Amino acid sequence: MPITQLNIRAVRNLSDLSLAPSPSINIIHGANGSGKSSVLEAIHLLGLCRSFRTNKLNHLIQTGSQRCTVFAQLDAMGSGVSQPLGVERNLESDCRIRYAGNNIDITTLAELLPIQVINSETFMILEGSPAIRRQFLDWGSFHSNPEFIRLWRGFRRVLKQRNSLLKYGKIEQRIRVVWDQEFISYAEQLNTLRELYIEALKPEFDLILADLLEGISIDLSFSPGWDKKRGLDQVLDENFERDLRQGYTSAGPQRADLRLKVDGHTASERLSRGQKKVVVSALKLAQGVLFYKLNSRACIYLIDDLPSELDQHHSRLFCNYLEKTASQCFITCVDKDALTEYWSEPAGLRFFNIQDGCL
Incomplete structure (x- = not known):
């Protein structure tokens, strides 16, 4: 599903930049502050209507401009026919x-342009809060089952209503029963899709990690957000008085987590910085491989400063796996020579030098 043409306007220091990327590997190089990461940020905006670096639009939009726009020609289904896609904030x-002359919503956009980001923040999958790992899980669940988004939205609506009632401080028993039943229905279905996704992801992750990080085995497990030895109805009932005092629901899919352990210990506490980058990269690569198997098309990888934290051996292995995914990749680095030799098919490479926001 490659982007065949990309036009960026007023994204940070990129006033008006156009490029025709390779359908495989694109190396974007230049000095620090030149605008390399801003190119990745613009592609992320094109796929998700937001930046992966900031939530503040006044930082994303170029100083002095009222809006930023990203346009592309996109072969979304891999049919060989490109259609115009544009996003403006x-x-x-x-x-x-x-897209293709029609207004679309963000859900349709996310389906058209599935994007994976690997950057310094990717470490947070290991080191950050459960919310970050749920986001990782839900990306895969969304792209693996069309029912997921309906269930996720339904659950969020019920959770918001239940929390509102808890904050109010008084809930009639009959009202509580109604909302709890709906909460449990959505929760169990949502949990099933997340569990199915993890079961499908595990073998892909294990295979990739075995090649990228010899001698290290990661145990990948899923916590649904409540004690599965008891029914969710029992858990909600037992927690009710505490939830009423706190004003929110303490158990359910909103507390789900993905756990990664090495020899029974939390992976973030046992692994070195370089090993952590390999593990989180393996998770992202596994998601891309599984996405391709489920959808018969590849996602797009945005990789900021690939050589950082990796030695030459692991950089080469990582690049080889990127080639195997058949994904379109946009990779930034300061020195292009640091990455040139890692690819088995140099003919598929395309280099773009960015200087002061210009190509």
Whole structure:
């Protein structure tokens, strides 16, 4: 599903930049502050209507501009036919998305342009809060089952209503029963899809990790957000008085977590910085491989400063796996020579030098 043409306007220091990327590997190189990461940020905006670096639009949109836009020609289904895709954000937080001449919503956009980011923040999958790992899980669940988004939205609606009632401080028994039943129904279905996704991801992750990090075995497990030895109805009932005092629901899919352990210990506490980068990269690569198997098309990888934290051996292995995924990759680095020799098919490489926001 490669992007065949990319146009970026008013994203940080990129005033008006156009490039025709390779369908496989694109190396974007230049000095620090030149705008390399801003190219990745613009592609992320194109796929998700937001930056992966900031939530503040006044930082994303170029100083002096009221809006930023990213346009692309996209072969979304891998059919060989490209269609125009455009996303515009302005300082008032408005968002416009058009594909093939029609307005579309963000869910449709995410389906069209599945994006994986590997950068310094990817470490947070290991080191950060459960919310970050749930986001990782839900990306895969969303792209593996069309029912997921309906269940996720339904659950969020019920959770919000239940928490509102808890904050109010008084809930009639009959009202509580109604909302608890709906909460449990959505929760169990959502949990099933997450569990199925983890079961499918595990073998892909194990295979990739075995090649990238010899001698290290990671135990990947899923916690649904409540004690599975008891029914969720029992858990909600037992926690009710505490939830009423706190004003929110303490158990359910909103507390789910993905656990990674080495020899029974939390992976973030046992692994070196370099090993952590290999593990989180293996997770992202596994997601891409599984996405391809489930959807018969590849996702797009945005990789910021690939050589960072990796030695030459692991950089080469990582690049070889990227080639195997048949994904379109956009990779930044300061020195292009640091990455040139790692690819088995140099003919598929395309280099872009960014200087002061210009190509």
